[in-house]
Amino acid sequence: MPNIRLATQGVDQLEVDLLAVPVYKDGAAGAGADVVAKKLGIKLKDLLDQSRFKGDFGEALTVPTYGKLPSKQVLFVGLGDKAEVKAREIRRAGALVARRAGAAKSVGTTIPQAGKGNADELCSAFAEGVFLGSYRFDRYKASSNGDKPKSSVDHIEIIAAKGWDAKRVSKSVDRAKVIADATSLARDLTNTPALDKSPQSLADEARRIAKGTSITIKVLDEKQLEAGGFGGLIGVGRGSRKPPRLIEMTYKPAGAKKHIALIGKGITFDSGGLDIKTQGMDWMKTDMAGAGVVLGTMQAIAALKPKVAVTGIITTAENMPGGNALHPGDVITIRGGKTVEVGNTDAEGRLVMSDGIVYAKEKKADLIIDIATLTGACMVALGSKMFGVFSNNDRLATDLISAASRAGEMAWHLPLNKEYRKDIDSDIADLKNIGGRYGGAITAALFLAEFAGETDWAHLDIAGPARSESDDYEVPKGSTGVGVRTLVDWLTSQ
Numbered sequence: 001m002p003n004i005r006l007a008t009q010g011v012d013q014l015e016v017d018l019l020a021v022p023v024y025k026d027g028a029a030g031a032g033a034d035v036v037a038k039k040l041g042i043k044l045k046d047l048l049d050q051s052r053f054k055g056d057f058g059e060a061l062t063v064p065t066y067g068k069l070p071s072k073q074v075l076f077v078g079l080g081d082k083a084e085v086k087a088r089e090i091r092r093a094g095a096l097v098a099r100r101a102g103a104a105k106s107v108g109t110t111i112p113q114a115g116k117g118n119a120d121e122l123c124s125a126f127a128e129g130v131f132l133g134s135y136r137f138d139r140y141k142a143s144s145n146g147d148k149p150k151s152s153v154d155h156i157e158i159i160a161a162k163g164w165d166a167k168r169v170s171k172s173v174d175r176a177k178v179i180a181d182a183t184s185l186a187r188d189l190t191n192t193p194a195l196d197k198s199p200q201s202l203a204d205e206a207r208r209i210a211k212g213t214s215i216t217i218k219v220l221d222e223k224q225l226e227a228g229g230f231g232g233l234i235g236v237g238r239g240s241r242k243p244p245r246l247i248e249m250t251y252k253p254a255g256a257k258k259h260i261a262l263i264g265k266g267i268t269f270d271s272g273g274l275d276i277k278t279q280g281m282d283w284m285k286t287d288m289a290g291a292g293v294v295l296g297t298m299q300a301i302a303a304l305k306p307k308v309a310v311t312g313i314i315t316t317a318e319n320m321p322g323g324n325a326l327h328p329g330d331v332i333t334i335r336g337g338k339t340v341e342v343g344n345t346d347a348e349g350r351l352v353m354s355d356g357i358v359y360a361k362e363k364k365a366d367l368i369i370d371i372a373t374l375t376g377a378c379m380v381a382l383g384s385k386m387f388g389v390f391s392n393n394d395r396l397a398t399d400l401i402s403a404a405s406r407a408g409e410m411a412w413h414l415p416l417n418k419e420y421r422k423d424i425d426s427d428i429a430d431l432k433n434i435g436g437r438y439g440g441a442i443t444a445a446l447f448l449a450e451f452a453g454e455t456d457w458a459h460l461d462i463a464g465p466a467r468s469e470s471d472d473y474e475v476p477k478g479s480t481g482v483g484v485r486t487l488v489d490w491l492t493s494q
């Protein structure tokens with residue numbers, strides 16, 4: 001990832017391969033754009049008109065400088081309506097610059113000056129956009145001449161406005177780097193094919209993250225899970241040759257007054273089990289996205305050191321059919337004793353998550369947040385760019401949604417409607433793991449709520465935005481790492 005620092009030269013002095021300057025709607029000049037045009041010997045308006053560039057958000061135009069400026073090329077970046085340009089837009093512009101940098105090794109820019117807010121917020125948003133937008137998953141490309149070569153930008157100079165404090169900006173850029181690295185880790189793990197991952201490989205990853213930090217780690221293997229009555233993990237894992245694990249990562253700073261548990265769904269492949277999927281199975285290597293988010297978030301926590309204690313719990317198994325797999329109609333016992341009738345083996349996420357929630361309560365967490373690619377129904381409800389937030393505490397839900405918005409992610413509050421609780425009644429057990437035909441995201445959340453009980457708890461259903469069909473500014477095609485930014489923001493504001 002490129003290095004980012006503040007520069008004090010003007011756009012007419014800085015010598016970089018690519019100089020990125022902002023332009024607002026109707027071609028209005030943002031910081032430095034008119035100076036650049038003047039040096040090129042043309043009015044900005046004429047230059048833009050000739051290329052039919054309007055300055056709408058997301059437009060970009062590269063022009064060579066032919067030696068009229070110390071920099072080799074100028075990239076005009078459309079930011080749209082000036083009144084609307086805030087951190088989110090600056091973050092997106094950062095990603096756009098990263099994607100449009102081509103062969104440039106050095107980039108200079110005034111774009112962070114173009115938004116409303118303070119310098120550190122805008123510079124870190126820009127940096128985050130650059131880092132997140134430079135992400136590539138090319139581990140499986142045998143040759144480097146794939147269609148999208150890794151971005152070659154190695155340093156970016158943000159041209160400072162008057163009064164900007166270089167130290168504060170550099171600190172906030174470092175933080176952006178930590179968050180982007182954590183997101184990249186979540187993306188890498190989630191993009192990894194199921195053939196090359198397993199509950200044990202996630203445990204190995206957790207060990208690697210904890211090593212050399214203040215985080216301690218404990219892993220329960222299948223024997224310990226069996227002995228401990230973790231019937232959800234054992235049941236879901238039955239059909240697979242790769243045995244389930246429960247991973248526990250503990251971060252406990254001195255003087256912490258609050259203890260938060262994060263629980264990630266880690267289904268390394270969701271075939272559906274005997275209720276085998278007839279649709280969408282090709283993407284089910286991403287069914288451990290929640291686990292990836294918790295691992296990434298723990299990595300960020302080790303660096304950012306929030307004041308609260310955090311236990312990261314990952315409940316991980318592979319959901320496969322097989323001679324030993326769960327049958328529809330089976331009854332299993334979740335940790336702590338509640339029994340569940342398995343109405344559908346493809347509703348496996350709530351089975352492993354409920355083991356995790358009970359475990360978090362045993363660890364005396366004051367507050368639990370679980371994150372899971374839980375239901376296709378949530379994707380139907382909110383589309384592929386927003387995750388659903390359910391909680392037994394409205395204030396917590398609101399706080400998480402605000403954190404998401406600050407961090408550049410999108411979330412929506414969904415109801416835990418008690419009227420639907422009877423949908424998950426079972427004739428023969430305490431609960432059934434499927435509801436009726438409608439409201440599937442809600443009945444899944446109500447199932448988890450039974451285990452959270454009175455403890456403050458929120459459930460993030462990321463089934464939609466955990467992966468993207470296309471590159472979209474800082475969000476890449478494939479696994480997105482959605483949730484890391486929200487959780488890190490929320491945790492560090494506790």
Ligand code: BES
Pocket residue numbers: 270272280287344346347348349373374375376377379433434435440463464
């Ligand atoms: N992992 C899936 C949910 C999912 C679907 C995630 C699409 C991402 C994209 C989950 O385990 C599942 O299969 N849920 C079922 C539940 C149903 C059987 C009650 C679903 O949503 O169809």
Ligand code: MN
Pocket residue numbers: 270272345346347348349
């Ligand atoms: Mn499933």
Ligand code: ZN
Pocket residue numbers: 267270287346348349373374
């Ligand atoms: Zn699943």
